[in-house]
Structure formats: structure tokens, C-alpha cells
Amino acid sequence: MDGKKYDILLLGSTGYTGQMVLEYFLKNYQRGISSGEVKLLCAVRSTKKLSDILLRIKEKEAITCSEKIEAKQCDVGDYDSILSCCRMCRVVISTVGPYATYGYNTVKACVEGNCHYVDVCGEHTFMLSIHKEFNEIAKEKKLKIIHSASFISAISDLGTFIIQEEFLKRYKEPCPYIRIRLSAEGSELRTVGKTTIRSFLQFRKDVQNGYHEHYLCDGKYDKVVNDKVSSYLQEKEKKKKSFFDYEEEFGYCFGTVYSRAEEAYVLWSNYLLNYRYGKSLTVSYQQYDAHLTTPMYVLRKMLSSVKKVFSSVVAFALSPFGLGDYLVGKYVDWLHTPKTATELRRAFWACTVVGQSCVGVSSSSEDAKGGKGPVEGTHPKSGNQECGNQKSGNQESVNQNSGSRERKIFLHLSGKNEDPGYLLSAKIISESGLSLLESNLPDTFGVLSVSVGLGQVVVERLRRASLGMRIEV
Structure with a gap:
């Protein structure tokens, strides 16, 4: 994946959950985004809508790095459109659902475009079909296709x-x-x-x-x-x-x-x-x-x-x-x-x-x-x-x-200061996406669950992101 222009591609960043993911990145990784350490690309149907959302977040949260977020017009229903985005990125975060309707092209493009994938999908029929079709080829290419990085x-x-x-x-x-x-x-x-x-x-x-x-x-x-x-x-x-x-x-x-x-x-x-x-x-x-x-x-x-x-x-x-x-x-x-x-x-x-x-x-x-x-x-x-x-x-x-x-x-x-359904899911999928950029992940590839694909790496990231964890024995 060396030589790719962007670290993370956000799909669905103008949607309900996607806006929370975008805001999470802007609020918690301002320094990394501003310095270019974390390079984000938002693939959207309407760049105007994304600009309005970025402006609202900037004014509301006093964000200084919103101009560093790049946008590209994209239609997830058009395979060539989504493939062109995946070829430029190391990790794809998708909050575009229902996944049975919109998810297949994205996963296929990630495999062909040689990038990792993570979503918030809870549709087990879709997940099983993806496992059957892409698990072996993802293993061969040493890619991680991770489903359900969410509260559910x-x-x-x-x-x-x-x-x-x-x-x-x-x-x-x-x-x-x-x-x-x-x-x-x-x-x-x-x-x-x-x-x-x-x-x-x-x-x-x-x-x-x-x-x-x-x-x-x-x-x-x-x-x-x-x-x-x-x-x-x-x-x-x-x-x-x-x-x-x-x-x-x-x-x-x-x-x-x-x-x-x-x-x-x-x-x-x-x-x-x-x-x-x-x-x-x-x-x-x-x-x-x-x-x-x-x-x-x-x-x-x-x-x-x-x-x-x-x-x-x-x-x-x-x-x-x-x-x-x-x-x-x-x-x-x-x-x-x-x-x-x-x-x-x-x-x-x-x-x-x-x-x-x-x-x-x-x-x-x-x-x-x-x-x-x-x-x-x-x-x-x-x-x-x-x-x-x-x-x-x-x-x-x-x-x-x-x-x-x-x-x-x-x-x-x-x-x-977060509900378990959406703000927590935004935190989990964001930290999961960033985990996929790290080099010390479990040596597992293919279509995976969160713990199997990310292991202790994402646990530590979530702990640092103020997810309370306490063991009682």
C-alpha cells in the first residue's frame, strides 16, 4: 500500500452516522490532520453538502483543520467511481447502508484497489455473503475486511x-x-x-x-x-x-x-x-x-x-x-x-x-x-x-x-457524553480505521470480526479515547 495518497477514505460522511465519524476525526485528531500525519479523503455525492457540514463543524467546535479534508465526488452505485477512490487510500471506512444495497461494490473495490475495509454493518446476511466471496482473495492479498465496528x-x-x-x-x-x-x-x-x-x-x-x-x-x-x-x-x-x-x-x-x-x-x-x-x-x-x-x-x-x-x-x-x-x-x-x-x-x-x-x-x-x-x-x-x-x-x-x-x-x-448507538459507534469505527494503519496488528487477514482483525491494538486505542475499561476480580 506504499505510495497511496490518502490514509483513510470516508464513505458516507454526509449521512447521519458518517457526520459523527467526520466530526470525531476533526475534534480528536486536529493536530494529525493539520500536519498531514493523517490524510483524509471524503467521497461524497455532493461536495457542496460536505462543504456546508465542514463549515458548520468548524464554527460549532472551533475546528482549525477542516480545510485539510479533501473531497471527491463519488457514487457508491458506480463501481468504477468507488474503485478510483479506493486505489488512492490505505483504509476505507464505510457508513453507507443498508449494506445489502450499497455495500457490495465498496468491498469489491477495496479488494481490487488493495486497501483495508471497515464498516458498522449489522446485516449478517450481507456479512456472510461477503465472507463467502472475498475471504480467500483478501487473505491472499493480506487485506482485512472488518464488519461491525460499532456498538452493536x-x-x-x-x-x-x-x-x-x-x-x-x-x-x-x-x-x-x-x-x-x-x-x-x-x-x-x-x-x-x-x-x-x-x-x-x-x-x-x-x-x-x-x-x-x-x-x-x-x-x-x-x-x-x-x-x-x-x-x-x-x-x-x-x-x-x-x-x-x-x-x-x-x-x-x-x-x-x-x-x-x-x-x-x-x-x-x-x-x-x-x-x-x-x-x-x-x-x-x-x-x-x-x-x-x-x-x-x-x-x-x-x-x-x-x-x-x-x-x-x-x-x-x-x-x-x-x-x-x-x-x-x-x-x-x-x-x-x-x-x-x-x-x-x-x-x-x-x-x-x-x-x-x-x-x-x-x-x-x-x-x-x-x-x-x-x-x-x-x-x-x-x-x-x-x-x-x-x-x-x-x-x-x-x-x-x-x-x-x-x-x-x-x-x-x-x-x-455519548450514546451507545451512534456517537460510540463513530468512536469505534474511527479508532478501528486508524488501527488498520498500524504495523503491530494480529497476523490475520480475510473477512474478519473486530477482535480477530484488530485485537489489542484497537482495545488500547479505545482506552486512550476515554472508553472506560475496568476489570474486577
């Missing part, structure tokens, strides 16, 4: 990466059970973008009823669970499936519309790593509300059930005519107004990733040795550690009745 998937993926590496370092084996718990506190300050709605509808239309936890692995995931691991995991999953899904550390928990996608993405990473985290790995993604009372929880569950039944009836009634998704997709601009970036800066978020196992229970495919399956122990004694500056300690909680010991490691992730 990347936080779960990187959190699991950190937890598993900690388990491997401390105990010489991975943990078989990962819980990812997103706090519902502050959810009223969050939003959903219009393209996100369109992407979700497109994904639902494409995948229909064929989605499962190993979807991204094309059904090739080799899950092996020995008896002791099975007993341990069954006990953990029993709570999740019960009506009262209450966890001592978090309170009442409930699934989200994207829980299965989060879990599938983490398992995809494990698959790409040739089961580094073991073939019995089980992932559970839920939201929790620490302030929710039991009566309110019951009411919420009942309303959720009624809503599901109503939605199913409506969907069934409209499905022969294809009207449901059509009406929402066609009139989303009229029906929905997402919050602005300024409004989203009032938001905050917190997510905890918990890795846990029982002594004598490994997530490897071999038979584990040890005692009977554990009963949920008490919260382990805590010792707070900054990620990357960790010390040893006692991570085992003992159940006095059974005598079994359970190991737990908590990773607390958090952010202020």
Missing part, C-alpha cells in the same frame, strides 16, 4: 476478547460462559437512526426464519460440550429461560431485538480463531434494569408478551401482501426523527461483561476433571484494575453447600 457487536466482541485473554493468562484455559449485560439506565436519551431501521428490515427480509447462533459461521461451527460443562451451562441458562430472570449482580434482565446477533458475532470470532475460546463457549446478551421492581417487571413481561402476539398477528395479516415492512421502509423518513448528535451527547452508557467457569470445568472439548457442577456462588471479592495494568488476585467464589468453586472476572465498560 464490537463492544460484546472486544469485551469477550479481553475477558478470555485474562482467563487464559490467569488460569491457562478459557471460560465457557460469557454474560454481556447492558444497563438500561439512560435509555430514554438514546435513539435509532433511519438507516438502522431500513437495515434491520432488510436483514429480517433476507434471513426470514433461517437465523441461528452459528449463522455467520455458515452452519460450520463445531460445538462440543462435555458432560460437566453441559451441566454447568444448563444451570446458567435455566435462569435466563425462566419467567423471573433475576441476577444478583444486575437485577432483572431481559433480551433485546439484537441479542441473538450479538451472541452470534462473538461465536463467529471464536470460529475465526479456530476455537481459541473452546468449542463449548456459550454467550448470553441481555439488558438489565437495576431499579426495576418485581411488580413492574411482571407488568413489563406481560406487556411484552401482548406486544409480540399483536405484532405476530399484524405481520401474518400483512405478509401475503408484503405491506408491513414496505410501509415502514417507505415512510420511515416521515414516521421517525432520530435525535441529533447534540442531543445524544447528553447520554451515557454502561455495559458489563462477565466471564465465569467452575474449577475443573474447561471450555475445551476434552473431558473436564473436578467436582459436580456448581451452584451460583456469591459475588467474588473485588479488586479494581485498569485494563492493561492488572495484578493477580483471588478470583474464586466458594459455594459452602456444594464445595464447588466458581471463577468470575468482570469487565466494566462505560462512556459519558
Whole structure:
């Protein structure tokens, strides 16, 4: 890639998420952009619209480097147009969705134009098709095609990466059970973008009823669970499936519309790593509300059930005519107004990733040795550690009745002055794009997840970018 004129090509920089990515670069990398250390090219349909956006950001944030941003007119629907841009850049950051509609040309141009690619895509049908077509040639050319560098998937993926590496370092084996718990506190300050709605509808239309936890692995995931691991995991999953899904550390928990996608993405990473985290790995993604009372929880569950039944009836009634998704997709601009970036800066978020196992229970495919399956122990004694500056300690909680010991490691992730959906995604994809310029990345190529392609490099960049990371053992 030597001799390329630009470091990063921004696609979609006049769109909803793309503007936040552009502003993130301008605010956080003024010095590098001004000095020419970071060279950005924005490929847009309207250079006039980009100029207006740059002027607004300059006046609002007192940015001094906006004149260093170069623009090129481009149509992502025109392959030659996008290819000419990719030939000039080392890394492409794309926020142009739905990806099933606009993503193929971009990935193909990146492979032909010899540049890395990263997006915020959550459309698993698109991701799987890209993997099937471009994985081998990207490997041959030593290119990284990275999907889902966003709040959806990347936080779960990187959190699991950190937890598993900690388990491997401390105990010489991975943990078989990962819980990812997103706090519902502050959810009223969050939003959903219009393209996100369109992407979700497109994904639902494409995948229909064929989605499962190993979807991204094309059904090739080799899950092996020995008896002791099975007993341990069954006990953990029993709570999740019960009506009262209450966890001592978090309170009442409930699934989200994207829980299965989060879990599938983490398992995809494990698959790409040739089961580094073991073939019995089980992932559970839920939201929790620490302030929710039991009566309110019951009411919420009942309303959720009624809503599901109503939605199913409506969907069934409209499905022969294809009207449901059509009406929402066609009139989303009229029906929905997402919050602005300024409004989203009032938001905050917190997510905890918990890795846990029982002594004598490994997530490897071999038979584990040890005692009977554990009963949920008490919260382990805590010792707070900054990620990357960790010390040893006692991570085992003992159940006095059974005598079994359970190991737990908590990773607390958090952010202020940003919502987890869009401002955080802008941070993640920006730092992921910059990570692709570094020389100390994992020696992995092809179509990849964030953790597999970027590893510790992006973790450290995000930590320096004020993404809160704290390990509790």
C-alpha cells in the first residue's frame, strides 16, 4: 500500500452516522490532520453538502483543520467511481447502508484497489455473503475486511476478547460462559437512526426464519460440550429461560431485538480463531434494569408478551401482501426523527461483561476433571484494575453447600457524553480505521470480526479515547 495518497477514505460522511465519524476525526485528531500525519479523503455525492457540514463543524467546535479534508465526488452505485477512490487510500471506512444495497461494490473495490475495509454493518446476511466471496482473495492479498465496528457487536466482541485473554493468562484455559449485560439506565436519551431501521428490515427480509447462533459461521461451527460443562451451562441458562430472570449482580434482565446477533458475532470470532475460546463457549446478551421492581417487571413481561402476539398477528395479516415492512421502509423518513448528535451527547452508557467457569470445568472439548457442577456462588471479592495494568488476585467464589468453586472476572465498560448507538459507534469505527494503519496488528487477514482483525491494538486505542475499561476480580 506504499505510495497511496490518502490514509483513510470516508464513505458516507454526509449521512447521519458518517457526520459523527467526520466530526470525531476533526475534534480528536486536529493536530494529525493539520500536519498531514493523517490524510483524509471524503467521497461524497455532493461536495457542496460536505462543504456546508465542514463549515458548520468548524464554527460549532472551533475546528482549525477542516480545510485539510479533501473531497471527491463519488457514487457508491458506480463501481468504477468507488474503485478510483479506493486505489488512492490505505483504509476505507464505510457508513453507507443498508449494506445489502450499497455495500457490495465498496468491498469489491477495496479488494481490487488493495486497501483495508471497515464498516458498522449489522446485516449478517450481507456479512456472510461477503465472507463467502472475498475471504480467500483478501487473505491472499493480506487485506482485512472488518464488519461491525460499532456498538452493536464490537463492544460484546472486544469485551469477550479481553475477558478470555485474562482467563487464559490467569488460569491457562478459557471460560465457557460469557454474560454481556447492558444497563438500561439512560435509555430514554438514546435513539435509532433511519438507516438502522431500513437495515434491520432488510436483514429480517433476507434471513426470514433461517437465523441461528452459528449463522455467520455458515452452519460450520463445531460445538462440543462435555458432560460437566453441559451441566454447568444448563444451570446458567435455566435462569435466563425462566419467567423471573433475576441476577444478583444486575437485577432483572431481559433480551433485546439484537441479542441473538450479538451472541452470534462473538461465536463467529471464536470460529475465526479456530476455537481459541473452546468449542463449548456459550454467550448470553441481555439488558438489565437495576431499579426495576418485581411488580413492574411482571407488568413489563406481560406487556411484552401482548406486544409480540399483536405484532405476530399484524405481520401474518400483512405478509401475503408484503405491506408491513414496505410501509415502514417507505415512510420511515416521515414516521421517525432520530435525535441529533447534540442531543445524544447528553447520554451515557454502561455495559458489563462477565466471564465465569467452575474449577475443573474447561471450555475445551476434552473431558473436564473436578467436582459436580456448581451452584451460583456469591459475588467474588473485588479488586479494581485498569485494563492493561492488572495484578493477580483471588478470583474464586466458594459455594459452602456444594464445595464447588466458581471463577468470575468482570469487565466494566462505560462512556459519558455519548450514546451507545451512534456517537460510540463513530468512536469505534474511527479508532478501528486508524488501527488498520498500524504495523503491530494480529497476523490475520480475510473477512474478519473486530477482535480477530484488530485485537489489542484497537482495545488500547479505545482506552486512550476515554472508553472506560475496568476489570474486577
